[in-house]
Amino acid sequence: MSVSARIETVEALVIGAGPAGLMAAQELGRAGVQVVIVDAMPSPARKFLMAGKSGLNVTKNEGMDAFQSHFSPLPDALKSALSDFGPKDVIAWAEDLGQEVFTGSTGRVFPTVMKASPLLRAWLARLDNYGADLRRKWRLTGMDDTGAAVFQTPEGLRKIHAKATILALGGASWARLGSNGAWADLMPDATIAPFAPANSALSVTWSTHMTRHFGGAVKGVELRCGAYKSRGEFIISNRGLEGGGIYSVSRGVREGHEVVVDLLPDMPAAKVKAALERRKPKESLVNFLRKSLRLSPEKIAMVMEFARPLPDDLTPVLKGLTVSGAQLRPMDEAISTAGGLRFEGLTDNLEIKTLPNVFACGEMLDWEAPTGGYLINACLATGRRAGLVAIDAVTASKDE
Template structure:
């Protein structure tokens, strides 16, 4: 049947290619890097969190793009888990609901998936860099020189604008009208903190059993005190709100009420310093005491005032880390630029999926599921479009 082109060989692109191949179309995947799935493999270095096993309402709420809910409802956590198992990956669900392959790696899944795509006749071309259109044809710079392809349908899946070295550089945005785009912003990133020398002994240490506060709500999580600032899963969960202007606070003792903290601080201190008093009566670890001194010196002398600081320690930061260090990005192709099938309104027969689209979600399995779901949705829509086009040509 019709020839189809997929540009980008991450999870969204590979899923789109499989949908097209399953519908009987001849599929070529063009990837600008020397190998495929580079960001997917990088995600696997921390365990490959495929999805999150939780009620649908909670899962969908994590995404800030209601326009993508049809794709997510059709291929959500249950379907992702079944998909992974169909690729010979045994999976397990952690205590937080996060779902991982038992191998805790991306490479076995990717290897099996690529083998399945090859058996379905999918061709992969690496080191093919898309540089735009010439009429309806896609232009590529390849090791053998410029190449133009004019497929029946195209699915764009070139990623966002973080992790440039892995292929997600956002350069593709230069080929679109500004009105079709939303500015890229870092998502799931750390924040710059210019630590004083007082923190030198604590750099690289984890910050556990805390809650991060934004906009009146608090979320339990963990972080790492790096030389560059604060990063880690707990920070990433609240990073979008903080990036957009919300104040960031840390509850250093989330298991104790402010009243209980104040009560313990009122105990006779004697000759103990405040630090020793807090260490003995609140069991505050050295890293938490250091943060308290870093952000709240001079500490209040009144136990009630100090308890308020401990329960909502204001983090003074210099903003997000650079976008290329972010796990993902917000921004990209706007909802208005695509129809409900994720086809570009300005280019019939061209679809888009994955991080190219204007959406964001926290880490915890949402990102990979979002890419798989939108890739599947766009791939199926492209296959239907190509089939209808083929029928018209033969009438």
């Protein structure tokens, strides 16, 4: 015997309680709209909290042109959302929630407490003051013929019919935190760009001599991979290479290129060559590289790992060490994912063209950006845009 699901009618429904969904709910709640937020996990914003363990980089404090240049491609809808809610707006938003922030030497913006939890608590408290209804362990299973969203809940099947629905369902990495991309199976295939790892670590099969360098940092390098370039550092791990420098160029690996590392980016090739020529015949190469060129043990180990047999002239190696054989780590381990809901299937207001009054935002959209504050800022900006246009949809329904 089939059991019919209980149906509820609300003004606005937000599905997904990550930063994009919470920002959409904030705009709705501020406008006095009745909003229900549902999330499949036992607690909200789990990936957001995980990001906060390393400091919660909420944005990058730079001009809008420079900021938007890190999004490639940059669809008009995303560009508009970012223009309306850029770095300065994110800073003001955090401070309005009582969270003091600071800008680091590289322009990255962090809460002074270097944690996500105080900001999240203040955010949830504000939503509660607006009357938002947050429901946990509600997993979306589809939409029925009337447009109602269908959920599996601890109390059984439930349906919600909303005047405006916002999807903020996340990407396809870190499934244990709720982002598994399963929602894509509920959408027509033509509307979804295949998911792929972004901001990913690399797998490398090491020789045994690298073991003692696991956990060591390779600092002060420039990395290139296809069209992508990064200045920074990375970590040698037992599984390969990871860290900000690697994440920034991992898209190039996905596109079929090899990572090339300039171990001495501040020293011109001619100067490196001249230094190498001063090596004495009986001088150990390792000692020479360490003393004369000030290469760290980790940099020397990388040379020995990837450049053997060593050429007579090490200049091209030191200025362009090819990390051969590196592969992307599995997608679920990536910080973010490329792919998702295609912008071609959305209006400029992030409304799904085939689903009137259903809007989408956050990492479920097909956009890509590096770490460094760009990811969270774009989630907040698209969530805000979706929330604002959903207000208009709710208002229009009242006038009918």
